[in-house]
Amino acid sequence: MQVHSGPTTRAVSCLTVAALIITACTAGTASPAGGTPGATGGTPAATAGTGDFKVALIVSDKCDDHSWGQAHCSGAQTGAANTGANLVIAEEVVTPQDVTQQGTAFANQGFNLIVVANGGVPQAVHQLALDFPNVMFCQHGSPMTGNVVDYPPNLCTYLVQFQDGSFVAGALAGYLTETGKVATIGGFDFSVINLQMEAFRLGARYVNPSVQSNTLVINDLYDVSKGYAAATAQYAAGADFIFSGTDQATVGFMKAAEEAGPGQYVVATMWDSNFLSPTTVITSATFNLDGATQRIIEMAARGDLENRHYPFGPEYGSLEITPYYGLASVVPDDVDRKVKEISAAIATGKLVVPIMTTANDSEDFDISTLPPPPQ
């Protein structure tokens, strides 16, 4: 390799510096709630409330992704609006290093509460809590743990019981499938994603013991073309319902379902996505995810947020699945009734959906230990 000095060195150096600055700036794009962009660490403009209570949301996705990111952003904005808190949102902060950098910037600016909507960075959040004892940190999405003995006093975690709504959606698919095969596609082999997919598969088998199901992982939450290829594979393999354990990649499932023709459906998650593909998205398991984040902020604003883990179960909407909209004709009345009965059984505790965080755990689960399904 030939190396040139002088003007070349200057050009490369300038380009390198520019590249590093731009790349560093993409470690989360912080914006005040409301969408006005601001540089990381900059002074946020006042939007959703100008009160003394300052809240920052660090989320791994975009606020318009119709999935995880949007649910958290929406919930945070509602919570801030209800409490008059000053909210800033940092989107697309994914890696532990980025979370640390962004969290440090917010903490140094005097934020009272920093919510981290990213289950893959528990160590980073834990360290931030240690480094900034006067700031409250609350993380969503880590594997459930009730042991908070080792948590600093300014750290809490919360987790929506995704398995509840996923199970109900699985039951719906199990009743409706005409091919006897349902499928799940996940972004990663990750515990919080697995517990959704396995609950869906279990729900389908609960109401239809002969149903076949599988899980496919695409190693990406956002790549629509990978989602399309994966969903095409699942439909080609005979599945007529696909449950999404991804974020934006779900759009690829919808496109594959549209191309596969009538009778192929998608169960979206985290956000009501029917409007993206009204002929294929039969329901969305939303889990009231936005409500959970809203509640965390409201508790913090009241001074009620404690050093503990907060599970958000049926009483907080974890069973929530959206209406069928234009696909209501696909769901017979008795199926709708049975699905509602299953949902009620979970809500009252008569049926407890197991937490399965490992792929294919649902295949070994003995469904006879569950109450018989509605007839």
Added chain:
Amino acid sequence: MLTLPWRLSSGRLRARLAATVILVAAVALTIPALWFVYGERVGLGIFASTITLTVPLLWASLGEAVSQKAGVLNIGVEGVILFGAFAAALGSHLTGSLVIGLGAAIVAGLLCALVLGFLYLVRDVDQVVGGIQFGLLALGLTTVLDTPFLTGSAGGSEILNRVPLPLLSSIPVLGPTVFSQTVLAYLAFLMAPVTFYILRHSWFGLCVRAVGERPGAADAAGVDVLRVRWIAVGFECVMVAVGGAALVLAVTGDFTPGMSGGRGFIAIAVVMLASWNPIVVIGCAAMFGLATALEFQLQVLPVVQDVPKEIWLSLPYLVTLVVIALVRGADFPNALGIPFERLGRRL
């Protein structure tokens, strides 16, 4: 980039080409094999996914083939794909017109060509270092610009309609799948023979090959080496940017940061594997597209689904390793990556 001290013997070159053809054919035979074992629906599904995944890669590879033939090794292909995809998403999002989105991608490609041409051909920046930095810049810049300019577009934009070709799309079984593609897909496959003709049978193509092999001799013969390389880089960046646009306009309908997903680097491998032959590029690009399609398909088919999924998820990268091993003996253009200096005076 170091010039290889030796040239492949014609026998060794033939052996390498034969190995390439055998590799591509072996991978291609996977489709009929799976079709036979698992049925028509699975086979057609793999076919459809392969074509979808191949088209953006094909655009990028054809462009890179021309620039490398001219002696310019553009490692920044990944960045050009990102800029093309972003521009296409922005143009279609702002105007509601997919055609304008495509036009925006072409403009973005030309702007990339200006930047990269300035770096490679005027400032003589090391092409590997400069290309990597350009790619980083593209990743950062498009990520930063995504939120303020494309907020609200996630998942909701239209994509190009599939256009069934008359008669051909009526062919039983394969017709509706193979001959019902988007315009960008048809153009990609058409551009391969066009590019081949330009490189092999046109005056410009002769100049491209000359400046890529013996720029000094070409200069002595009156060829403006830098002008030819500028045009080659311009052609390349436009083609690559259209490949990025294909990702958005034909598949996703939206821009996602980092959505190039390594396709730029795969395009470089494709070009070298295909020995810079645009026709062979089709097969090599399709091979990578098929490997990616199989990555998912094999996770759900009976028997093979019992193989740990990590094996299937690594399939495209295993293919890349094999390609690298084959490319080890490639007959690179003599002046690839080497800035041109005329008679000791830098232009």
